[in-house]
Structures are given as structure tokens and as C-alpha cells.
Amino acid sequence: MITVDGLTKEFPQKEGENLKAVDNLSFSANAGEIVVLLGVNGAGKTTTMRMLSTVLQPTSGKASVCGYDLLESPQEIRRRLGFLSGDTGLYRRLTARELITYFGKLYDMNKSRIKERIELLNSMLDMHDFLDKKIDSLSTGMRQKVSIARSIVHDPPVMIFDEATAGLDILTAKNIIRFIHTCKIEGKCVLFSTHIMREAERIADRIVMIHQGRLLKQGTWEEMKIDTGKADLDDIFIDYVSRCDDIKVIEENELD
Amino acid sequence: MNWTKILVIFRKEMLDLFRDRRTIITAIILPIVLYPFISIFVATIASRQETKIQEAEKIVYVYDQVNSNDSNKLIRGLEDEDSFSVQITYKQSWNNQFKELVENNDIQAFLSLRDTLNGEYERLIIDAYFNNTDEKSQKAYSKIKDIANYTKWDIVSRRLSDLDISDEILEAIQVEPVNIAPPQKILGALLGKFLAYMLIILTISSGAVVASDLVAGEKDRGTLETILVSAASRLELVAGKFLTIITFSFITVFMNLLSMYISTRHILGMAQMDMSQVQLPIVSFLLIFLAMIPLAVLFAAIQLSLSTWSRNVKECSSYQTPLLLIGMMFSMISAFPGFELNYGYALIPIINFSLLLKELLLGDLNLGHYLTVIISTLVLAGASVMISINLFKKENVLFRTTEEKSLKFWGKQKGDIFSTQFVIGVFLLVLMLFYYLGTPWQTKDLYSGLIKTEVLLVLLPVLLIYKLSRTNIKKAARLQGTNPLNFVLTAAAVIPGFIISAYSMQIVNLLYPLPESYLESMQKIMQLHELPIWQTLFIIALLPAICEEMLFRGYVIRGFEKSGIWKAIIISGVLFGIFHLDFFRLLPAALMGIWLGYLLIKTKSIFITMLAHALHNSSTVVLSKWGDQIPFLANIMKNDDIPFNLLIISIAAIIIISWLINKINQPKEFPNELSTG
Numbered sequence: 064m065i066t067v068d069g070l071t072k073e074f075p076q077k078e079g080e081n082l083k084a085v086d087n088l089s090f091s092a093n094a095g096e097i098v099v100l101l102g103v104n105g106a107g108k109t110t111t112m113r114m115l116s117t118v119l120q121p122t123s124g125k126a127s128v129c130g131y132d133l134l135e136s137p138q139e140i141r142r143r144l145g146f147l148s149g150d151t152g153l154y155r156r157l158t159a160r161e162l163i164t165y166f167g168k169l170y171d172m173n174k175s176r177i178k179e180r181i182e183l184l185n186s187m188l189d190m191h192d193f194l195d196k197k198i199d200s201l202s203t204g205m206r207q208k209v210s211i212a213r214s215i216v217h218d219p220p221v222m223i224f225d226e227a228t229a230g231l232d233i234l235t236a237k238n239i240i241r242f243i244h245t246c247k248i249e250g251k252c253v254l255f256s257t258h259i260m261r262e263a264e265r266i267a268d269r270i271v272m273i274h275q276g277r278l279l280k281q282g283t284w285e286e287m288k289i290d291t292g293k294a295d296l297d298d299i300f301i302d303y304v305s306r307c308d309d310i311k312v313i314e315e316n317e318l319d
Numbered sequence: 320m321n322w323t324k325i326l327v328i329f330r331k332e333m334l335d336l337f338r339d340r341r342t343i344i345t346a347i348i349l350p351i352v353l354y355p356f357i358s359i360f361v362a363t364i365a366s367r368q369e370t371k372i373q374e375a376e377k378i379v380y381v382y383d384q385v386n387s388n389d390s391n392k393l394i395r396g397l398e399d400e401d402s403f404s405v406q407i408t409y410k411q412s413w414n415n416q417f418k419e420l421v422e423n424n425d426i427q428a429f430l431s432l433r434d435t436l437n438g439e440y441e442r443l444i445i446d447a448y449f450n451n452t453d454e455k456s457q458k459a460y461s462k463i464k465d466i467a468n469y470t471k472w473d474i475v476s477r478r479l480s481d482l483d484i485s486d487e488i489l490e491a492i493q494v495e496p497v498n499i500a501p502p503q504k505i506l507g508a509l510l511g512k513f514l515a516y517m518l519i520i521l522t523i524s525s526g527a528v529v530a531s532d533l534v535a536g537e538k539d540r541g542t543l544e545t546i547l548v549s550a551a552s553r554l555e556l557v558a559g560k561f562l563t564i565i566t567f568s569f570i571t572v573f574m575n576l577l578s579m580y581i582s583t584r585h586i587l588g589m590a591q592m593d594m595s596q597v598q599l600p601i602v603s604f605l606l607i608f609l610a611m612i613p614l615a616v617l618f619a620a621i622q623l624s625l626s627t628w629s630r631n632v633k634e635c636s637s638y639q640t641p642l643l644l645i646g647m648m649f650s651m652i653s654a655f656p657g658f659e660l661n662y663g664y665a666l667i668p669i670i671n672f673s674l675l676l677k678e679l680l681l682g683d684l685n686l687g688h689y690l691t692v693i694i695s696t697l698v699l700a701g702a703s704v705m706i707s708i709n710l711f712k713k714e715n716v717l718f719r720t721t722e723e724k725s726l727k728f729w730g731k732q733k734g735d736i737f738s739t740q741f742v743i744g745v746f747l748l749v750l751m752l753f754y755y756l757g758t759p760w761q762t763k764d765l766y767s768g769l770i771k772t773e774v775l776l777v778l779l780p781v782l783l784i785y786k787l788s789r790t791n792i793k794k795a796a797r798l799q800g801t802n803p804l805n806f807v808l809t810a811a812a813v814i815p816g817f818i819i820s821a822y823s824m825q826i827v828n829l830l831y832p833l834p835e836s837y838l839e840s841m842q843k844i845m846q847l848h849e850l851p852i853w854q855t856l857f858i859i860a861l862l863p864a865i866c867e868e869m870l871f872r873g874y875v876i877r878g879f880e881k882s883g884i885w886k887a888i889i890i891s892g893v894l895f896g897i898f899h900l901d902f903f904r905l906l907p908a909a910l911m912g913i914w915l916g917y918l919l920i921k922t923k924s925i926f927i928t929m930l931a932h933a934l935h936n937s938s939t940v941v942l943s944k945w946g947d948q949i950p951f952l953a954n955i956m957k958n959d960d961i962p963f964n965l966l967i968i969s970i971a972a973i974i975i976i977s978w979l980i981n982k983i984n985q986p987k988e989f990p991n992e993l994s995t996g
Contacts, residue, residue, distance in 0.1 A: 074715070116548045119714050138550060146548040152541030156338035157331075168327040169549040197338075213545065 064252035069124035086276035099267035149229035170217035260296035328559025511677035525571035530622035620703030663830025665691035742878025778866035796873030801924035815969035864933035888916035
């Protein structure tokens with residue numbers, strides 16, 4: 064469903080220098096699988112997610128979503144992709160129904176299809192009480208549900224969650240986690256980024272660790288535990304980071 | 320591009336907008352409430368104030384040193400006026416105190432009466448002191464004039480009757496005023512003064528509210544990303560938002576105009592003026608509306624670009640202020656007398672609309688002007704739309720979160736004196752100093768003022784920057800020798816360069832006729848009060864050549880060299896044009912700046928550009944002093960018209976010279992440093 068091959072993103076800094084936010088990153092994610100993109104803040108998670116959702120253009124490398132190439136058919140990819148991030152905002156002066164309908168239309172859905180989907184999402188997320196209320200008057204938890212509904216109104220086969228639980232309280236975060244599992248059951252491909260190890264462990268089928276824009280390690284927790292010989296998640300991560308730093312030190316020495 | 324989707328976006332934005340109470344208030348409620356309120360309030364207060372001043376007691380002191388029948392008659396006339404309280408004084412020594420009282424508004428007028436003998440008759444002379452800045456005093460003065468006139472008639476007719484002549488003899492001429500300007504034109508002239516201003520300000524300010532919300536607002540709320548990942552293309556998003564701004568501007572303008580129209584009618588009705596014959600010129604309004612569309616598109620595109628560029632609503636509104644200020648200044652031009660639309664003004668946005676509107680409201684439609692205004696605005700609008708679409712496609716603009724490109728953080732990279740931001744900052748600083756210090760210095764004393772400006776405001780900043788940053792000035796400012804042939808070629812280019820520059824000035828003159836006063840002041844600078852020629856040459860030619868070259872070619876051009884040689888040459892040239900703070904010389908000076916920039920980049924020596932600059936300015940001085948004595952030139956100067964073939968020859972000469980300069984300054988294939996190193 065998602066294949067990433069040597070993806071690189073550079074941001075021009077002042078006077079000719081470039082910052083490599085994502086550096087030659089490769090991984091893949093399949094249908095019915097939850098892949099967690101794990102890394103500290105600034106590791107390049109958001110940049111990767113934004114490239115996959117075609118909002119940013121990669122400097123080099125390739126990636127495809129549902130078989131469509133990132134650069135060749137971004138429009139096709141966006142049609143098949145749901146995107147949800149922790150700081151996603153909503154139009155406060157619209158009602159929940161108006162907002163979901165608006166996005167449905169942006170995804171080229173016709174009226175009856177939108178209506179059908181809203182009915183389904185309504186019962187799935189339990190939004191009866193506030194579907195026709197203005198978003199301004201909703202609680203954080205309700206808004207989160209509207210955000211979820213917004214991101215899957217077009218029933219996309221691929222879901223991308225960018226730090227979707229960051230800054231949320233336990234109850235609202237739980238909504239999201241439950242929703243992610245639903246996605247998996249429905250056979251969607253889920254890519255989820257976080258910097259919280261425990262969260263990653265709880266939901267991940269497979270983990271893609273990235274550090275300073277580069278791939279650190281890819282695999283299941285079990286494999287990683289065996290590989291490092293450590294049980295604690297934080298320790299495992301730190302172990303991989305230190306290995307990566309060692310490599311760097313060697314590289315630098317070789318240059319001298 | 321899918322129009323249904325654009326409409327979906329447009330409809331959602333309008334719905335979102337009109338659910339916002341602020342929007343409703345500014346667009347609909349405010350105009351409906353404001354105009355009737357203001358107009359009724361102003362009208363009532365004004366008329367009440369008028370009667371109040373008319374009836375208020377005005378104190379008039381009279382010093383009568385004549386004390387004749389005639390003077391007494393006049394004083395009696397003054398005393399008969401109800402609103403006057405007349406005091407007679409006979410002491411001349413108090414006159415100055417009375418004048419002071421008038422000046423301080425303690426009394427409204429002071430009259431000093433004296434007389435002379437005019438043939439065999441006495442003539443009474445009234446020295447009337449009044450205060451023109453005080454309305455009460457003005458009113459008193461006009462009443463005094465009426466009374467004096469009336470008394471004069473009385474005295475004259477008495478004198479005539481003494482001679483047995485009927486006073487009908489005085490009625491030799493009578494003026495009967497008949498105003499034949501149709502009410503339409505009166506209304507047009509009145510509207511033409513402020514309607515453009517109102518329309519432009521309303522369009523800009525209403526668009527500003529919406530535009531800042533549409534992109535910068537989405538960044539603030541974190542909704543931008545959600546629409547970017549939706550299946551709508553960037554173009555559709557921009558188009559939808561764009562339509563929203565334009566529609567909203569038109570709604571606001573329409574509501575304001577309607578309300579203004581109704582309340583004006585109401586006031587006129589109250590004043591019992593006969594406006595029944597005045598019909599609003601519907602065709603003119605239609606034409607104005609059509610001309611407004613490209614202008615509204617232009618504003619919407621600029622505002623959308625600003626909104627896209629800004630990181631949040633707050634930043635956006637600070638960028639919008641200059642746009643509003645420019646709109647205000649440019650649109651006020653129609654209120655000034657003497658400005659009429661021509662093809663030159665038709666090319667400048669806002670000004671062209673403002674003048675066109677005046678013309679249309681007076682009922683003088685010139686189709687050529689009309690089309691030029693529309694087409695030139697359309698071209699600009701199209702370019703701005705392209706820019707705003709491109710901005711919306713740029714990821715570093717949409718996700719601009721780092722500080723580097725924000726104006727707020729300018730000056731943080733102090734380490735680099737050649738960074739574009741820093742150079743522009745220095746340029747603006749010098750420009751401001753030039754305006755606020757240089758201009759007053761030159762007004763006070765042209766000679767020393769010019770020297771002080773050049774040395775202290777132009778040269779000194781550059782030297783300070785290089786000194787404080789410990790930069791090698793010789794290298795940075797290219798204070799270095801070059802192939803001697805370059806000096807010869809540069810000198811050869813002076814005359815053709817001068818002709819091109821003069822020709823460009825002529826084109827400017829054709830489009831925007833130079834005012835007479837401007838030509839005089841230029842002449843004055845050139846001749847500097849008949850100073851000896853070597854002094855004039857020093858101030859006009861040598862000094863600017865050194866100081867201005869150090870600033871522009873020695874420093875400013877460096878700020879743009881990173882982005883390419885040609886960009887650097889053109890930008891520094893245009894800045895050089897702006898630096899002259901003179902609209903009419905902008906084009907010739909910019910052309911000159913570009914030429915100097917080219918010389919610098921090619922020859923890598925600032926001495927070359929100093930020579931070119933000095934020779935160019937010298938030829939201006941020499942021509943203005945002795946031009947009319949040179950046979951061939953005298954003719955040209957008198958007719959103020961350079962033959963076209965002379966221009967062609969000059970351009971050809973410049974092309975050949977620049978080709979030669981390019982040729983002899985080609986870097987050698989194996990530069991010495993490398994082959995020996």
C-alpha cells in the first residue's frame with residue numbers, strides 16, 4: 064500500500080546550506096497493518112508524513128501510495144488518503160454535518176454518498192447529539208470525533224496519523240486508538256507517527272524507527288528486543304540511537 | 320480546474336464568513352447605520368453652527384480720526400447691525416492693542432478710519448483688521464464690507480443729487496449670474512472628488528478583513544493542512560478563496576454606496592434643494608462598475624498573496640496597512656485640481672481609476688483612456704493572480720514556521736553585511752536620512768547642503784559599515800585598477816549614454832508632463848547661483864560620482880550578487896533610480912544605474928563607474944550652461960526634441976561598447992593564480 068524508497072527532503076537554510084530533514088528513508092506498509100513511525104521530536108516524522116500526503120515535494124527518492132507515484136499523480140493519492148494530526152483544526156462556525164459534507168464534496172463525492180457515509184460515521188462515532196451543532200460549542204472530545212469523521216468521510220484505504228494523540232487527554236486519545244484499530248480491522252493501511260514508546264508498543268504491528276531523518280531500524284518489537292538484548296522500550300531505542308551515533312563518529316574519523 | 324469544486328469552496332467560505340458577527344457588522348450593519356447617522360448629525364450640527372455664528376455677538380472697535388459726516392454715517396450703519404457691538408475709540412496709541420485683541424479672538428474686528436482728498440472729494444479709507452482663521456471674525460468682516468458698500472452708495476447718490484444728477488447714472492453695468500452647469504455636472508464634479516477615494520478604501524479594507532482570514536486564518540486554526548490533503552487542487556482552492564474576497568468586497572461597496580445614496584437624498588430633501596432634475600448617470604455608473612472589476616481583482620490577488628505569505632492573522636494585518644495607505648494616497652489624486660487623465664496616468668493603478676472616475680462622472684468619456692485603464696489594470700491583476708497562485712503552491716510559504724524569512728527577524732543576521740536584508744535596510748536608512756536631513760540642508764543652502772548630503776549621508780554610512788565590520792574595503796568595494804582600455808571605452812560611452820538618458824526623460828515628459836516649477840528648480844541646481852564652473856562641476860559631478868558610486872556600486876550591488884549578476888545589476892540600478900527621490904527622473908536614473916552596474920561587474924573596478932558617473936553629470940552641467948551656444952545642440956534643446964535617429968545611433972553605440980567591454984574583460988582561460996599555484 065505504501066512503499067517509500069530512498070526518500071529525501073532538504074530544506075534550504077540561509078545562504079546555500081541545506082537541512083536534511085529526511086535522509087534516504089525507505090520502508091513500506093501493507094493493507095491491514097499498523098506501522099508506527101517512531102522517533103524523537105525533529106526526527107523527520109512530520110516531514111515524511113507530509114511528503115506521503117503530497118503536501119510537500121521530496122527533494123529526491125521515490126514513494127508510492129496505493130500504487131500511485133507521489134510526483135506523478137498526487138491528486139489520485141489524496142483521493143485515497145485520510146490524514147489526521149494532533150493539531151488539526153476545524154471550521155468553528157460550521158456545524159459538524161456541514162463540515163463533513165464540505166470535505167465530502169472536496170473529495171468529489173455526490174450528495175447521496177455523503178449522506179450515507181455521515182449516517183455510518185454517526186453511528187460508529189456516536190455523534191447524534193452534536194451533529195447539527197456548531198463546532199464552536201463542542202467539547203474537545205466531540206471535536207476530535209468530528210476530526211476523525213472528516214478524515215475518513217471518503218472511506219480512504221490508507222490512513223495517516225501524524226502525532227494524532229499528542230496533547231490530548233486520556234479519554235480523547237482513547238477514541239483515536241480505538242479508531243485506529245477499527246481501521247485495521249477494515250483492512251486499511253495505517254501509518255502512525257509518535258514519539259511516545261509506550262503508545263507505539265501498544266498499537267504497532269511493525270515499527271519504523273527514525274533518527275535525524277535516517278532509518279534507524281525496522282521490524283517488530285519482538286525482533287528488536289532479541290536484536291538488542293534489552294527488554295525496556297526506552298533502552299532499546301537509546302541502544303539503536305547510540306549505534307547510529309557510533310557509525311557517525313566512524314564516518315567522521317574516516318574523513319580525517 | 321473543476322468549477323463545481325471552486326463553487327463548493329466559494330460557498331463554504333461565504334457561509335463561514337457570514338456566520339461571523341464581525342463580518343456582518345462591517346459589511347452590512349455599519350453602512351446601514353453609519354451613513355444616515357453621520358449625515359443627519361453633520362447636517363444638523365453644521366446648520367445649527369452656521370446660524371449660531373451668524374447671530375452671535377461680534378465686537379467691533381472703531382478708531383475714528385476723521386469724525387466727518389461720512390464716517391459717522393458708516394458708524395451708524397455698523398451700529399444698526401444687530402449682531403455687532405460697536406465701540407468707538409479716539410486714542411491712536413491703543414491701535415496695536417486692538418490688533419492684538421483681534422488676533423486673540425477677543426474682539427472680531429478693528430477698523431481704523433482715515434481719509435484722503437480725492438480731487439475735490441474726500442475719500443474715507445477703512446483699514447479693517449480681522450482674523451481670517453476665525454469664522455466669527457470672517458463673518459464680521461463680510462458684514463462690514465456689506466455695510467461699507469451700502470454706505471458708499473448712499474454717500475455717492477447724495478453727492479450726485481447735489482449736482483442734480485440722477486443716481487441711475489451709476490447703473491452702467493449689471494451682472495446677472497446664470498449658472499448653466501447642468502445639475503448632473505455639478506453632482507458629477509462633487510462626486511468625482513471623493514467617490515474614487517470611498518470606493519478604493521472600501522474595496523481594500525473590506526477585502527483585507529476577509530483575505531487575512533482565508534489563508535493566514537487557516538494557518539492560525541490549523542485547518543490549512545486539512546484542505547491541502549483533500550482532493551481539491553491548489554488552483555481550485557485559490558480560485559474559491561479569490562472569488563470570496565471579490566464578492567465580499569463588492570457586497571460591502573454596494574451596501575455602502577446604497578446607504579450613502581439614500582442618506583444623501585434624505586439630506587438634500589431636508590435642505591429643500593431641488594434635485595428632482597438630477598438623475599444619476601446610470602451609464603457612467605455601469606462603466607465605473609466595469610472598470611472596478613479589474614481593480615478589485617488586483618486588490619484581491621495582492622491581499623491573498625499577503626495572507627498566504629503571512630504566518631498568522633496578526634502578521635497579515637501588519638502587511639496590509641501599507642496597501643491601505645498607498646490606496647488612500649493614490650485615490651485622493653482626483654480631489655486635487657489640475658490632475659486630468661492622460662495615457663501616462665492611465666498606466667498607474669489606482670491613480671488611473673481615480674481620475675477615470677472623475678472624467679466619467681463629468682460625462683466626458685474618452686474610450687482610449689477607458690480601455691487603457693482597464694487593460695493596464697487587467698495586466699497587473701493577471702500578474703498578481705499568477706503570483707498568488709504560485710505562492711499558494713510553494714511549500715516553504717505555506718509551512719513557513721521558521722523565523723528566517725519573517726520581517727520581524729530581519730537584522731538578526733548581523734554578521735553578514737552583504738545579506739540582502741541588511742543591504743536593503745541600509746539603503747532605506749540612507750534614503751530616509753536623505754529625505755529628512757538632506758532635503759532641509761539643501762533648502763537652507765544648496766551649495767553646502769549638497770556637499771553635506773553626499774559626504775555625510777551617502778559616503779559615510781558605507782565607510783562606517785566597512786570599518787565596523789572590519790571588511791577589506793579595497794576588495795569589497797572593488798577599489799582596484801583595470802585594463803586602461805576600459806577607461807577609454809567608458810568615456811566613449813558618455814555621449815550616447817547621455818542621449819539615451821535624455822530621450823528616456825523625454826518619454827517620461829510625454830506621459831507625465833513635467834511641471835514648470837520642476838524645470839526651474841532643476842535649472843537652479845545645474846547652475847548653482849552662478850558659481851564658478853569648477854565649483855559647480857565639483858558639487859554636481861565629482862562629489863556624487865565618488866560618494867554615490869561607493870554606496871551603490873561599492874556596497875549595495877554586493878547584496879544581490881549571490882542571486883545572479885543580472886539580478887544584481889538591475890536591482891541595484893532600480894534602487895539607484897529610487898534614491899533620487901524624484902518621480903520624473905526615476906527612469907533615466909535607473910537606466911544609468913543599470914549601465915553603471917554593468918560596467919562594474921564587467922571591469923571589476925569602481926574607478927570606471929566613478930569616471931562614467933562624473934562625466935555624465937559633467938555633460939549635464941556643461942549643456943545646461945553652454946548648450947544653447949553649440950550650434951547643432953542649440954536647435955535640439957530649443958525644441959526640446961531629440962531626433963529619433965540620434966537615439967538609434969546612440970543605442971547602437973552603447974551595444975557595441977558593451978560588447979567590446981565584455982570582450983576585453985573575459986576571464987582568461989587559465990587564470991594565473993591557478994596555473995602557478
